[in-house]
Amino acid sequence: MSNLKKLAGQTAIYGISSILGRSINFLLIIVYTAYLSKEDLGAFTAIYALIGFMNIVFTYGMETTFFRYSTGKNLDPTRVYHTSQSLLLTSSLVLGSTLYLAAPWLADVMNYPGQAYLFRWVALLLSFDAILAIPFAKLRLDNKALVFASAKILNILVNVALNVILIIGIPYLIQAGTIPDGFLGYQSDWGVEYILLANLLANGLIIPFVWWKAGFFSFKLEKEIIKPMWSYSLPLLFMGLAGVTNELISRLFFEYLIPDNFYPGLSSRAAGGVFGANFKLAILMNLVIQAFKYAAEPFFFKQSGNQDSPALYAKVMHAFILFCTCLMIAISVNLDWLGPLFLRSPGYESGLFIVPMLLMGYLLLGIYFNLSIWFKITDKTSYSFWITLAGAIVSIAVIFFFVPIWGFLGGALSTLACYLIMCAICFFFGQKYYPIPYQTGKYIGYLILAFGLSYGGFYLDLGEPMLNFFAKNSVLAIFIGFLFIAEKDSIRRLAQK
Numbered sequence: 279m280s281n282l283k284k285l286a287g288q289t290a291i292y293g294i295s296s297i298l299g300r301s302i303n304f305l306l307i308i309v310y311t312a313y314l315s316k317e318d319l320g321a322f323t324a325i326y327a328l329i330g331f332m333n334i335v336f337t338y339g340m341e342t343t344f345f346r347y348s349t350g351k352n353l354d355p356t357r358v359y360h361t362s363q364s365l366l367l368t369s370s371l372v373l374g375s376t377l378y379l380a381a382p383w384l385a386d387v388m389n390y391p392g393q394a395y396l397f398r399w400v401a402l403l404l405s406f407d408a409i410l411a412i413p414f415a416k417l418r419l420d421n422k423a424l425v426f427a428s429a430k431i432l433n434i435l436v437n438v439a440l441n442v443i444l445i446i447g448i449p450y451l452i453q454a455g456t457i458p459d460g461f462l463g464y465q466s467d468w469g470v471e472y473i474l475l476a477n478l479l480a481n482g483l484i485i486p487f488v489w490w491k492a493g494f495f496s497f498k499l500e501k502e503i504i505k506p507m508w509s510y511s512l513p514l515l516f517m518g519l520a521g522v523t524n525e526l527i528s529r530l531f532f533e534y535l536i537p538d539n540f541y542p543g544l545s546s547r548a549a550g551g552v553f554g555a556n557f558k559l560a561i562l563m564n565l566v567i568q569a570f571k572y573a574a575e576p577f578f579f580k581q582s583g584n585q586d587s588p589a590l591y592a593k594v595m596h597a598f599i600l601f602c603t604c605l606m607i608a609i610s611v612n613l614d615w616l617g618p619l620f621l622r623s624p625g626y627e628s629g630l631f632i633v634p635m636l637l638m639g640y641l642l643l644g645i646y647f648n649l650s651i652w653f654k655i656t657d658k659t660s661y662s663f664w665i666t667l668a669g670a671i672v673s674i675a676v677i678f679f680f681v682p683i684w685g686f687l688g689g690a691l692s693t694l695a696c697y698l699i700m701c702a703i704c705f706f707f708g709q710k711y712y713p714i715p716y717q718t719g720k721y722i723g724y725l726i727l728a729f730g731l732s733y734g735g736f737y738l739d740l741g742e743p744m745l746n747f748f749a750k751n752s753v754l755a756i757f758i759g760f761l762f763i764a765e766k767d768s769i770r771r772l773a774q775k
Contacts, residue, residue: 295427297569299434300561306441307558310473312622313445318469320533320547321396323554324388325470327530329400330522336373336408339514340366341415343507348419353503355419360498362507363412368499374405389534389547399474406481413492425491433484440476445469517663523670524696528677528689529554535681541628553686555621556629560636562609563602567644570598574647582655588714595648595714596768599721600761602641603728607757610634611735611750615743632690634732639690641725642697649704652712661707669700724761731757 310319344362348355377384381397390396417426448464451457459466489495533550541549574594581587609616610633617630653661673696680688708714735753740746 295430297565299430300565300568302434302438304558304561304565306438307555308620308622309441309445311555311620311626313449314469316548316551316623316625317545318473319551319555320545320549321390321470321551322473323529323550323557324533324547325396325400325474327526328388329404330526331519331530332377332400332404333407334515334518334522336370336404337366337411338369339511339518340507341411342514343511344412344415345419346510347503347507357498357500358503359412359416359493360495361500361503363409363495364497364499365504365507366408366412367497370405370408373408374401377401377404396471396474399471399478403474403478403481406478406485410481410485410488413488416492417488420492422491429484429488429491432487433480436483437476437480440479441473444472444476513663517666520663520666520670524666524673524693524700527670527673528681528692529557531677532681532689535678536685537682540685544625549685552626552629553632553689555626556617556633556686557636557689559609559613559617559620559630559633560640563605563637563640564643566602566605567640567647570644571647578651579655582651588712591648591651592715592717595645595716595721598644598648599724600765602644603724604754604758604761606634606637606641607728607732607735607754608751609637610732611738611753612747613736614746614750629686631736632686634729634736635687635690635694637732638725638729639693639697642694642701645721646697646701646704649701649708652704652708652714656712658711661704665700665703665707668703669696672696672699720764727760728757 310322314322340362344358347353347362348358378398378401381394381401384397385391385394388397414426414429417423417429448457448461449466452459452461452464452466465471529550532553533546536546536549538546540546541552544552578591578594581590584590613630613633617627617633621627650662653659673692676692676695677689680691682688684691705716705718731753735750738746738750738753740749
């Protein structure tokens with residue numbers, strides 16, 4: 279029992295630190311939309327999507343490989359740690375140097391002429407992230423949950439503080455005459471540069487602390503360990519690339535597919551900034567899904583040996599859909615005031631109409647997580663790669679075909695279509711290999727109704743702000759009332775327990 283309590287406590291710490299970190303980073307969108315141009319937001323959207331892709335390349339599944347070879351291969355964990363960290367340090371030096379030298383070419387390809395320094399910083403940032411991956415993994419392996427969480431939160435707080443100082447603080451002091459213009463080489467025309475610089479400094483500053491707490495390593499490249507680790511990690515690399523494609527492809531390519539002035543007065547990069555900022559609002563749903571994953575994954579595995587587990591998994595799915603459909607409607611109908619609350623400059627509201635669709639996309643991602651339990655507990659994890667790859671292909675096809683025609687809507691549709699096809703494929707094979715008694719027809723009905731009400735409430739406009747607020751939220755109340763009627767038998771059974 280003490281081990282289970284310890285596991286539960288550590289799971290809570292990891293979950294809270296991750297969700298808190300995502301929430302704090304999410305709030306930076308208020309700073310960016312208030313103080314930076316839409317072009318800077320577009321650059322931020324595209325460059326950080328590129329970083330997301332390249333992070334997979336720089337770490338190539340080595341974190342998971344480290345866990346596997348430190349615990350289940352009868353190897354000395356210390357040898358695995360030294361070899362894993364030495365391998366990542368070597369590959370980061372090679373990949374980082376290559377990217378650093380290729381920065382002028384990459385700046386031209388991505389339409390940042392004369393700004394090669396941005397991609398040199400990206401090379402350094404990716405290298406820092408990679409050489410932190412194994413020490414962070416070792417902290418988890420050594421059950422140092424508090425140290426892990428503290429380091430993560432400290433890193434985020436330093437990043438946020440640097441963002442605020444560089445984007446708000448120093449310009450304010452210059453304008454007030456407290457410090458001279460050009461103080462310490464400060465460039466008043468920089469925007470996305472300071473986002474990258476803050477991130478780079480925060481990650482660089484945390485390296486000595488994390489390495490110290492994880493234990494400094496000796497540089498060793500043991501061939502007998504490296505060869506099987508490479509074989510194990512390579513499929514993880516391709517799986518990771520397929521997964522990140524689903525998440526980031528629309529934000530990476532949006533500005534390159536949307537024509538200038540597709541939206542009057544907006545350059546393609548500014549349009550990408552509007553798209554990326556509105557995408558951030560949908561992360562409110564993703565935060566809930568992340569919290570659910572931290573709680574549900576160990577629970578699912580713990581229950582897998584129970585003969586009643588399929589019925590239990592169906593009940594979890596049922597409750598998940600009920601809660602998240604309500605959340606989707608609640609956010610969608612209140613976007614008229616939530617949008618301006620987070621997106622602080624005029625013009626961003628032109629993209630708010632895609633948020634309900636993105637919320638639905640993330641809800642489907644949560645459903646996919648529920649569905650995916652079948653291949654996790656039947657050891658058919660190879661299906662994960664093929665399902666994710668199918669989603670990536672659909673996502674790429676939709677964004678390249680529809681963004682030039684439909685703009686923001688095409689980008690949002692790629693997310694919805696990707697996770698919809700993943701859910702459909704996962705459900706089909708799941709019912710074949712591990713049948714779970716989902717109430718599929720009812721779920722589809724709830725999802726369609728909630729999606730329709732989300733857009734109905736979003737577009738509902740009675741003129742007066744307060745009247746609008748009550749009218750829009752009455753849509754949510756009607757849906758909740760409908761669920762109480764439709765689920766009255768389930769609620770009665772629950773009350774009797």
